[in-house]
Amino acid sequence: MTDAVADLVRDGDTVALEGFTHLIPVAAGQELIRQRKRDLTLVRMTPDIVYDQLIGAGCARKLIFSWGGNPGVGSLHRFRAAVQAGELEIEEHSHAGMANRYAAAASGLPFAVLRGYNGTSLPDHTDTIKPITCPFTGEQLTAVPALDLDVGIIHAQRADRQGNVQLWGQTGVQKETVLGARRSIVTVEEIVDELDDKPYSVVLPRWVVTRVCEVPGGAKPSYAQDYYDRDNDAYKAWDATSRDEAEFDKWLEAL
Amino acid sequence: MSSYESDEMMSVEAARQLREVTACFVGIGLPSTGANLARRTVNPDLVLVYEAGAIGAKPPRLPLSIGDGMLGETADYIASVPEIFNYWVQPGRIEVGFLGAAQLDRFANINTTVVGDYANPKVRLPGAGGAPEIAASCGEVIVIVRQSPRAFVERVDFITSVGHGDGPGARERLGLRGKGPTKVITDLGILEPDPESRELVLTHVHPGVSAEQAQEATGWDLKLADELKTTEPPTQEELKALRELVAA
Numbered sequence: 001m002t003d004a005v006a007d008l009v010r011d012g013d014t015v016a017l018e019g020f021t022h023l024i025p026v027a028a029g030q031e032l033i034r035q036r037k038r039d040l041t042l043v044r045m046t047p048d049i050v051y052d053q054l055i056g057a058g059c060a061r062k063l064i065f066s067w068g069g070n071p072g073v074g075s076l077h078r079f080r081a082a083v084q085a086g087e088l089e090i091e092e093h094s095h096a097g098m099a100n101r102y103a104a105a106a107s108g109l110p111f112a113v114l115r116g117y118n119g120t121s122l123p124d125h126t127d128t129i130k131p132i133t134c135p136f137t138g139e140q141l142t143a144v145p146a147l148d149l150d151v152g153i154i155h156a157q158r159a160d161r162q163g164n165v166q167l168w169g170q171t172g173v174q175k176e177t178v179l180g181a182r183r184s185i186v187t188v189e190e191i192v193d194e195l196d197d198k199p200y201s202v203v204l205p206r207w208v209v210t211r212v213c214e215v216p217g218g219a220k221p222s223y224a225q226d227y228y229d230r231d232n233d234a235y236k237a238w239d240a241t242s243r244d245e246a247e248f249d250k251w252l253e254a255l
Numbered sequence: 256m257s258s259y260e261s262d263e264m265m266s267v268e269a270a271r272q273l274r275e276v277t278a279c280f281v282g283i284g285l286p287s288t289g290a291n292l293a294r295r296t297v298n299p300d301l302v303l304v305y306e307a308g309a310i311g312a313k314p315p316r317l318p319l320s321i322g323d324g325m326l327g328e329t330a331d332y333i334a335s336v337p338e339i340f341n342y343w344v345q346p347g348r349i350e351v352g353f354l355g356a357a358q359l360d361r362f363a364n365i366n367t368t369v370v371g372d373y374a375n376p377k378v379r380l381p382g383a384g385g386a387p388e389i390a391a392s393c394g395e396v397i398v399i400v401r402q403s404p405r406a407f408v409e410r411v412d413f414i415t416s417v418g419h420g421d422g423p424g425a426r427e428r429l430g431l432r433g434k435g436p437t438k439v440i441t442d443l444g445i446l447e448p449d450p451e452s453r454e455l456v457l458t459h460v461h462p463g464v465s466a467e468q469a470q471e472a473t474g475w476d477l478k479l480a481d482e483l484k485t486t487e488p489p490t491q492e493e494l495k496a497l498r499e500l501v502a503a
Contacts, residue, residue, distance in 0.1 A: 020336055046384075067382050096385065096388040099339075103337045115391065118391065118431060121413045121415070169327045169328075170307045170309065170326070
C-alpha cells in the first residue's frame, strides 16, 4: 500500500475515497497523511472521520461532498474549523447529485441529468449545478458534471491472485469510483485463490483496477461485512480528539 | 396512564403516521426512531428504505448510521447508491419521506446546511445528504423535529430541502412532484400546512401542552387551527415497544 500510494497519488490530485459507512478505506487515507500529500482535492459523499483526519493534517485544498458529519455522533470538528476559518474550499452537493457525478464519470459522459436541486439554495453556492432543458419534453431538469478523478480508492473484502476484486453488502458508489478514475487503488481484507458467490456482490475485473493491496483491517473503525463490525465507540471517541486542536496534534504525531 | 417524556410522545406520534404506508424513506436520528417504532407497532410490514441502499431493512435495534451493517443484512434488497436515488426516489416510488431539520420555516422549508452566512457561517452543519431529493420526490414528507425558537425560524438561512417554498403554487412552479411536508411532528404537537396559504399551523398539541407553549417555541407568529385537537397519549404498548427499541 505504501508503494501504491507513493506511485499513484500526486500532490494536487483529485482523489476520491469511497465507502458508504461500510468498507471505508481508512488505512489508505491515513497513508496519504503519512506521506504528507498536499493540495489534494478530496471527493467523498460522506466525509467522516478519515476525512476529518486528512483535513486536520493539511492534505486538502478543496473538498467535494454531500454530507459532512460523524454519523450518529455529531460534527467533524477539524472539517468544521477549517470551513469556518475559510481554510478549505468546498463544493457542496446532495447525495443524488454526487451519485450522478460518479455515474457520469464511470460512463465516460461529461455530465449527468437528474430531477433535483430545484428551489434549494445549493445552486446559488455551487457552480457545478446548472439547469438544463429536456430536448424531448421541455422539462426543466438539473445537470451536474462528471467527477474528474485522478485516483479512486476503495476497500473491498477480497481479491483473487489475478487481481479480480470482490465486495458485497452495501457497496455505495465504489464501482463508479474505480471505473470513473484514471488510476485506482483497492485495499482488500484478504487475497484468496478463488472468488465464490456472495449476496449483492460487485466484481471489478483485474484489468480495470490499477493496484490491489492486501490490508487486513483496512476499513477499521468502519466495518467489513463478514469480517468485522463497525467500532461505534471509536467514532464516539473521535469527537473528543477532533474537538481539541492539541489533542488532534498528539493523535497526528502518533500516527 | 404512565408517565412519559415529550420526546417519547413525538416518536410515538411519528410512528402512528405510518399506519397505512407501504414504503418510507428514513433519515437518521429522530426519523429513524419513529419509523422503526412503526414497524414494531402500527405497521409490521412497513418497508424501510435507507439511503446507503437497504430496501426493506428490519434492524433489530436503532442503527447509529444510515449504512449500518444490520440494515444491509436484514434488507429485502440492497441497491447501489446511484440506483437508490435514480430508480427508487426520483420516480416517486417511495410514499413517505421521514426527515429531520436543524432549522424549519413557516413554509416548512428545511435547513441542514449552515446557520448564518454560507461563506462565513456561524455554525457549519453536515449538509444535504439525501434530503433535497427525498423532499422533492417522495409522495409526501413528514418532518420530525424538536420545537424551539432557534429551530423554528421566520426564514431559514439556507434552503437545503424545499417544503412549500414561498407559499401557494411554489412546488408546482419548481416542478417538484411530491406533495412536500404534510405534517411536522414535534415534542409539543403537530403542525400542518394550511391548504390555502401553505403556511404551517398548529393542529394538535400533545397532552399537557398549551397552544401558548407551542407559540412561544416558534420564531414566527404561529397560527392555530380552527379546531385545535389534543394528541392521544402514548399507550402502554407503544411506550413499551419504544423503550425496548431504544434500549436494544
